[in-house]
Amino acid sequence: MELKLYVDRISQPSRAILIFCKANGIEFEEVKIDLSKKQHHSPEFAEVNPMKQVPAIVHGDFKLFESHAILIYLAAAFPGVADHWYPADVHKRAKIHSVLDWHHSNLRRGSVGYIFNTAVALALGLPPNPEAAAEGEKLMSASLATIESFWLEGDAPFLVGNSKPSIADLALVCEIMQLEFADEEERDRILGPHKRILKWIEDTKNATAPYFDEIHSMMAPIREKLKELKVQASKK
Amino acid sequence: MELKLYVDRISQPSRAILIFCKANGIEFEEVKIDLSKKQHHSPEFAEVNPMKQVPAIVHGDFKLFESHAILIYLAAAFPGVADHWYPADVHKRAKIHSVLDWHHSNLRRGSVGYIFNTAVALALGLPPNPEAAAEGEKLMSASLATIESFWLEGDAPFLVGNSKPSIADLALVCEIMQLEFADEEERDRILGPHKRILKWIEDTKNATAPYFDEIHSMMAPIREKLKELKVQASKK
Numbered sequence: 001m002e003l004k005l006y007v008d009r010i011s012q013p014s015r016a017i018l019i020f021c022k023a024n025g026i027e028f029e030e031v032k033i034d035l036s037k038k039q040h041h042s043p044e045f046a047e048v049n050p051m052k053q054v055p056a057i058v059h060g061d062f063k064l065f066e067s068h069a070i071l072i073y074l075a076a077a078f079p080g081v082a083d084h085w086y087p088a089d090v091h092k093r094a095k096i097h098s099v100l101d102w103h104h105s106n107l108r109r110g111s112v113g114y115i116f117n118t119a120v121a122l123a124l125g126l127p128p129n130p131e132a133a134a135e136g137e138k139l140m141s142a143s144l145a146t147i148e149s150f151w152l153e154g155d156a157p158f159l160v161g162n163s164k165p166s167i168a169d170l171a172l173v174c175e176i177m178q179l180e181f182a183d184e185e186e187r188d189r190i191l192g193p194h195k196r197i198l199k200w201i202e203d204t205k206n207a208t209a210p211y212f213d214e215i216h217s218m219m220a221p222i223r224e225k226l227k228e229l230k231v232q233a234s235k236k
Numbered sequence: 237m238e239l240k241l242y243v244d245r246i247s248q249p250s251r252a253i254l255i256f257c258k259a260n261g262i263e264f265e266e267v268k269i270d271l272s273k274k275q276h277h278s279p280e281f282a283e284v285n286p287m288k289q290v291p292a293i294v295h296g297d298f299k300l301f302e303s304h305a306i307l308i309y310l311a312a313a314f315p316g317v318a319d320h321w322y323p324a325d326v327h328k329r330a331k332i333h334s335v336l337d338w339h340h341s342n343l344r345r346g347s348v349g350y351i352f353n354t355a356v357a358l359a360l361g362l363p364p365n366p367e368a369a370a371e372g373e374k375l376m377s378a379s380l381a382t383i384e385s386f387w388l389e390g391d392a393p394f395l396v397g398n399s400k401p402s403i404a405d406l407a408l409v410c411e412i413m414q415l416e417f418a419d420e421e422e423r424d425r426i427l428g429p430h431k432r433i434l435k436w437i438e439d440t441k442n443a444t445a446p447y448f449d450e451i452h453s454m455m456a457p458i459r460e461k462l463k464e465l466k467v468q469a470s471k472k
Contacts, residue, residue: 050386051338062327069333076326090312091298097305102287104340150286 001060003028006048008035010181010222012111013067014055015215016174020071020167022211024081036123068100071167084164095160099151099168103175106146110139111175114190119181122229123222141190147172148196157203165207173204180219181226237296239264242284244271246417246458248347249303250291251451252410256307256403258447260317272359304336307403320400331396335387335404339411342382346375347411350426355417358465359458377426383408384432393439401443409440416455417462 005021005028007014021028033039033054040052049056049065056065059077064070075086087093113136117129151159158169176197179187191198205212241257241264243250257264269275269290276288285292285301292301295313300306311322323329349372353365387395394405412433415423427434441448 051382062330064330064334066334066337068337069330072333073326073330076329090309093312094298094300094305094309097308098300098302101302101304101340104337105345109341146287 002058004031004058005029006031006033006045006054006056006058008033008040008054009215009218010035011054012174012178013171015177016167016170017055017057017067017070017074018215019174019208019211020074020085020170022215023208024074024078024085026074026078026080068103068167068171071171075167082164084162084166086167092160092162096166096168099159100171102151103168103172107140107143107172107175110136110141110143111178112136114140115178115181118186119226122226122233137190144176144190144194144197147200148194152196152200157200165204169200169204170208173201176201177216177219180216181223183223183227183230238294240267240294241265242267242269242281242290242292242294244269244276244290245451245454246271247290248410248414249407251413252403252406253291253293253303253306253310254451255410255444255447256310256321256406258451259444260310260314260321262310262314262316304339304403304407307407311403318400320398320402322403328396328398332402332404335395336407338387339404339408343376343379343408343411346372346377346379347414348372350376351414351417354422355462358462358469373426380412380426380430380433383436384430388432388436393436395436401440405436405440406444409437412437413452413455416452417459419459419463419466 003021003026005014005017007018007030009015009018018030020026033045035054039045040054045056046052048058048063051065053065055067055070056063057070057073059073064073072086075081086096114133115136117133117136121128147159154161156163158165159172160166160168162169176191179190182190239257239262241250241253243254243266245251245254245268254266256262269281271290275281276290281292282288284294284299287301289301291303291306292299293306293309295309300309308322311317322332350369351372353369353372357364383395390397392399394401395408396402396404398405412427415426418426
């Protein structure tokens with residue numbers, strides 16, 4: 001049964017799904033929905049996801065959107081996926097759901113608020129909103145502190161005390177990687193105080209090598225373009 | 237194994253979990269964490285949920301928070317729960333996850349923004365924020381329209397085409413019931429245009445009778461108190 005992933009690699013949950021499929025040997029067709037060209041607003045894509053957001057998938061005649069739901073579906077529908085990605089044990093699984101639900105209103109909300117109102121707005125030619133950016137950074141920093149002090153508590157390398165990564169590690173680490181669109185100075189300010197987070201990102205990268213770097217390789221060139229746009233904007 | 241639910245019935249996800257347990261004959265002890273007395277900030281409750289939020293559960297020595305994760309856990313851990321609440325079928329289950337994930341950044345975010353900045357702020361003696369209330373109402377109304385035109389599409393009485401309720405129906409309907417804290421006029425303005433939603437609320441209520449009304453019975457007296465507070469505030 002054919003699996004199509006409707007994604008744009010600038011979207012962090014799109015990257016999480018791409019890395020998950022590659023790391024698990026799941027065959028798929030990558031259908032790029034170019035957000036900068038507003039392809040997510042096309043009538044064709046509305047047939048795939050009426051919410052007009054990436055990522056979305058079509059597997060045979062089954063359509064699905066919302067990245068956590070997609071990761072869970074892929075882990076369940078493809079028998080080759082190792083148990084650690086989405087454990088069958090009811091208690092371990094519940095902890096994965098808990099961290100993914102927490103993510104929505106914390107790290108993700110903070111990160112989207114910060115990156116949209118600094119990098120993305122600039123790229124789309126929208127007026128920056130420094131107040132919303134500051135609010136996003138505050139929530140993102142608080143969320144990083146919570147990950148460090150609670151979700152990564154103990155000696156285990158991955159979330160909720162696991163020795164191997166789950167779909168939650170992939171979802172949250174890809175979110176944090178969105179900071180690759182920010183200036184080095186901004187990244188250092190936000191991530192620098194969180195050494196444990198930096199190690200966790202490395203561990204997740206190593207556990208999904210070489211796909212993690214491959215899927216994130218498009219970020220550096222975009223960051224350079226954004227830098228140029230910032231210089232131009234400051235001259236106006 | 238003993239199940240303790242740490243809840244406050246003024247919290248919509250707390251009510252969803254209480255109704256779920258009662259409707260499925262799951263025995264539990266209800267431990268009230270009185271939000272108006274800031275009991276969620278006590279050191280004792282921090283041992284149960286370090287995020288200082290209700291609902292949270294303790295089942296034997298297993299602790300869990302985040303209401304969607306709790307509903308999924310209860311459906312999986314208690315063998316007497318009928319399949320329709322959280323279907324074993326991978327496709328049906330994926331649709332439940334999709335609507336629950338969508339809920340976080342849409343209906344829930346809008347509802348919390350609206351109700352907090354109208355009713356709850358007043359009850360806590362905080363200054364109202366009409367701008368945040370208006371933004372919350374806008375997102376809530378847009379979410380209700382999406383539920384009506386997409387999630388409740390077709391002739392089936394419940395979400396994603398189901399003939400019986402799932403944990404998603406319970407979570408979303410309890411969220412909408414938060415409008416019982418608002419004035420009748422406000423409720424009519426927001427809910428009035430959505431006849432299909434009103435029918436869905438009735439269907440969910442009937443499917444979980446008599447527990448739905450029992451758990452929501454504390455809302456009307458609080459609404460009357462809030463009315464008095466509004467009159468007092470307008471006289472200042």
